[in-house]
Amino acid sequence: MPAPEKSWAATALFTDLITGLWTTLRYTFKPNVTVRYPLERSVLHPNFRGILRVDDDLCIACFLCEKICPDNCIVLEGEKGLGKGSKYATYFYLDHARCLFCGLCEEVCPVDAIYHSNEFEGAVFNRADLVHDLAILHKGHAIVHYER
Amino acid sequence: MNNTWLSDYVIIPLILILAILAIFPLLVGYIVYVERKVLAFIQSRLGPMRVGPYGLLQPIADALKLLTKEDIAPRNADVFVFKIAPIILLVIGFTGLAFLPMGEGFELFGYDVSLSIVDVNVGVLFLLAIMSLSTYSLVLGGWASNSKYPLLGALRSAAQMVSYEVALTFTILATLLLAGTLSMSGIIDAQREAGLWYIFVQPVGFVLFIIAMVAETNRLPFDLPEADTELVAGYFTEYSGFRWSFFMLGEYAAMVVMSGLLVTLYLGGWMRPFPNVELLSFLDFIPGFTWFVLKVGFFIYFFIWLRGTYPRYRYDQLMGLGWKVFIPVSIANLFITALAIIVMDSVFG
Numbered sequence: 001m002p003a004p005e006k007s008w009a010a011t012a013l014f015t016d017l018i019t020g021l022w023t024t025l026r027y028t029f030k031p032n033v034t035v036r037y038p039l040e041r042s043v044l045h046p047n048f049r050g051i052l053r054v055d056d057d058l059c060i061a062c063f064l065c066e067k068i069c070p071d072n073c074i075v076l077e078g079e080k081g082l083g084k085g086s087k088y089a090t091y092f093y094l095d096h097a098r099c100l101f102c103g104l105c106e107e108v109c110p111v112d113a114i115y116h117s118n119e120f121e122g123a124v125f126n127r128a129d130l131v132h133d134l135a136i137l138h139k140g141h142a143i144v145h146y147e148r
Numbered sequence: 149m150n151n152t153w154l155s156d157y158v159i160i161p162l163i164l165i166l167a168i169l170a171i172f173p174l175l176v177g178y179i180v181y182v183e184r185k186v187l188a189f190i191q192s193r194l195g196p197m198r199v200g201p202y203g204l205l206q207p208i209a210d211a212l213k214l215l216t217k218e219d220i221a222p223r224n225a226d227v228f229v230f231k232i233a234p235i236i237l238l239v240i241g242f243t244g245l246a247f248l249p250m251g252e253g254f255e256l257f258g259y260d261v262s263l264s265i266v267d268v269n270v271g272v273l274f275l276l277a278i279m280s281l282s283t284y285s286l287v288l289g290g291w292a293s294n295s296k297y298p299l300l301g302a303l304r305s306a307a308q309m310v311s312y313e314v315a316l317t318f319t320i321l322a323t324l325l326l327a328g329t330l331s332m333s334g335i336i337d338a339q340r341e342a343g344l345w346y347i348f349v350q351p352v353g354f355v356l357f358i359i360a361m362v363a364e365t366n367r368l369p370f371d372l373p374e375a376d377t378e379l380v381a382g383y384f385t386e387y388s389g390f391r392w393s394f395f396m397l398g399e400y401a402a403m404v405v406m407s408g409l410l411v412t413l414y415l416g417g418w419m420r421p422f423p424n425v426e427l428l429s430f431l432d433f434i435p436g437f438t439w440f441v442l443k444v445g446f447f448i449y450f451f452i453w454l455r456g457t458y459p460r461y462r463y464d465q466l467m468g469l470g471w472k473v474f475i476p477v478s479i480a481n482l483f484i485t486a487l488a489i490i491v492m493d494s495v496f497g
Contacts, residue, residue, distance in 0.1 A: 021453060021454075021457050023457070024190045024453060024456050025453070027191070027192060028186065030192060032188070032192045032193055032194050034193050034194050036194065
C-alpha cells in the first residue's frame with residue numbers, strides 16, 4: 001500500500017506528529033486495563049481452560065481422552081464392575097507438565113467426566129507433583145491463592 | 149543591603165549549590181518515577197504500584213538497589229577512562245544547572261539572594277560549551293568499555309550531537325540577536341522590556357530548538373546512542389551500579405538544563421505569562437520560581453510524552469534531518485531575523 005500523499009503544508013506543520021501526540025494524550029487519561037493480580041483477580045471467562053479435573057463416578061474408562069490427547073499426558077486403566085455398562089477407571093494419571101490445555105479431552109468425553117476447572121494457580125515446587133492421580137483429579141488440586 | 153563580597157560570591161552560592169546537590173538526585177528519581185507512570189498511562193498500564201502508596205517510594209528503592217550493586221569494570225577495559233566517564237557527564241549536568249535563572253532575586257535576612265547560582269554575562273555561550281562537552285563523556289565511556297555495542301553507541305552519539313549542535317546554535321543565535329545579550333537573566337529582562345515572550349517572535353526557532361534539544365539530550369525519538377533494541381544500552385551497556393546511575397543522573401540533568409534554557413530563551417524564564425498585561429497582575433503573588441518549575445516541568449513531561457509516542461528514527465533519517473533540514477532552516481531563520489531587526493531599526497529608529 002503506497003504511503004498517503006502529504007501536502008507540503010502538512011509536513012511543515014507536523015500534522016502527523018501532532019496526531020500521534022493527541023492519540024497518546026487521550027490514552028493517558030483512559031482507564032487502565034491491567035489488573036494488580038495478587039491483590040485483585042480478573043473475572044475468568046466461563047470457557048476458561050484451567051487445571052483439569054475428573055469426576056470418577058462418571059468415568060466409564062473408554063480411553064477416548066487418552067487416545068485424543070496430543071501430548072499423551074493421560075494414562076488410565078479401567079475394569080468392568082458389576083452389571084452392564086459399569087466399567088470404571090481403576091487408575092487415572094494426568095501429567096499437567098505435559099498438558100497444553102487444548103480442551104480436546106473435555107470435548108471428546110462422552111459422559112463429561114473430564115473437564116477444565118477455572119483454577120489456574122497450580123504452581124508446585126516439584127515437577128512430580130504436577131502428575132495428578134485420580135484422588136487429586138477428583139477433589140481438585142490444592143490451590144494456593146497468592147496474596148503478595 | 150549588607151551584601152559583601154563574601155556573601156555574594158561564596159556563602160549564598162555555596163548554600164544554593166548544596167541545595168541543588170541535595171535535592172536534584174531525589175528530583176531525578178521522581179522524574180524517572182513520573183516517566184514510568186506516564187509511559188504506563190499512555191499504554192493503559194499502572195506503572196510502579198508496589199513500593200509505597202502508588203509506588204511513590206519506588207525511586208528510593210531503586211536508588212538503594214543501585215548503590216548496593218557491585219561496581220564492575222569489564223576485563224581489558226581502560227579502567228581509568230571507564231571510571232571517569234560517568235563522572236564527567238554528571239559534573240557537566242550539574243554545572244549546567246548552575247546557570248539557570250530559576251527565579252527573581254529576593255531578600256533573606258538582609259541579604260540579596262539571586263536564584264541563579266552564577267549569572268555570568270556569557271551564560272548562554274558557557275552553557276552551550278558545557279553541554280557539548282557531554283559528548284566526551286559518552287565517547288570516552290563507550291570507547292573505554294572495550295565492547296562493541298558501547299563503541300557503536302559512542303560513535304553514534306558523537307556524530308549525532310555534533311550535527312544537532314550546529315542547528316541548535318544557529319537557532320539560539322537568532323534569539324540572541326533579538327535579546328542583544330548572552331546573559332541568561334539579560335535575556336529574560338529583554339523579554340520583559342519587549343513585553344512578549346520570544347516564542348511569539350521566533351515560532352520556527354522554538355520548534356527547531358525543541359527538536360534539536362531532544363536530539364541533543366539523546367532522548368527518543370532520537371535516542372540512537374542508547375537504542376535499547378539495537379545496542380543493548382548503547383554507550384553505558386557495560387556500566388552497573390552507581391556508575392550507571394551517574395549516566396542516568398547526567399542524562400536527566402541535561403534534560404532539565406535544556407528545558408531551562410528553552411524556557412529562558414523562548415518562554416520568559418521565571419516570568420508569569422504575559423508579563424506586561426495589567427489584567428493578569430493578580431498572578432504576581434506567585435513567586436517566579438513556581439513559574440520556572442511549571443514551565444520546565446511541562447517540557448520534562450513533553451520529553452516523556454514524545455518517548456511514549458514516536459518510534460526511533462533510523463540513523464540515516466536522523467542525519468538527513470539534521471543536515472538537510474535543520475541546519476538550512478535554522479540558518480534561514482537567523483537571516484530573516486537579522487534582516488527583520490535591521491529593517492525594523494531603520495524604519496522605526
